[in-house]
Amino acid sequence: MVSEVLINASADMQKCVDGLAHELGAIRTGRASPALVEDVLVEYHGANLPIKQLANIAVPEPALLTIQPWDRTSLRAVEKALLKANLGLNPSNDGNLIRLAIPPLSEERRSELAKLVGKRVEERKVALRNIRRDYVSKLKQLEKEKQISQNEMEMALKKVDEVTDAFIVKTGETGAAKEKEIKEL
Secondary structure, three states, rough: OOHHHHHHHHHHHHHHHHHHHHHHHHOOOOOHEEEEHOOOOOEOOOOEEEHHHHHEEEEEOOEEEEEOOOOOHHHHHHHHHHOOOOOOOOEEEOOEEEEEEEEOHHHHHHHHHHHHHHHHHHHHHHHHHHHHHHHHHHHHHHOOOOOOHHHHHHHHHHHHHHHHHHHHHHHHHHHHHHHHHHOOO
16 A cells, blocks of 8 residues: 555656656757757647647758758648748758757856756756645545554654655756756857
């Protein structure tokens, strides 16, 4: 009973940290990353699909992304979607693939992005604490219903706190790594 609660808490917290990593991957740092464009929606045959489902996204150089649609007839639609997405990037279409040159970031933009990263990290830390609170109340409910003893509950609460602290540290490290990447020239 207690181990199930701990496993579920850990899994939910891991999802939270993974979500942060994905979210931070979409923040432009002056380096090319497929995460910058993979979720841009393209209108293709009447449906809105993310680019990652329509094309191969590659990083041939640190400041260059190439997008090669599997269906060449969708090339214009992909280019149009990239322009509509307001990424601050100008796609260049050579009839076969789209190239996106990633310009270097200004110092002002770097500091804005670093603040954004800090904000996202803080939001995830709050989410982790909320997950902790939910599982603490589940444990207290189990103890109240006499499904677990007071001793088991206290040990489980201690473990939930340890898991939460570990994930909060992990979240902070992920954010610090992204901030470092943003501040590098």
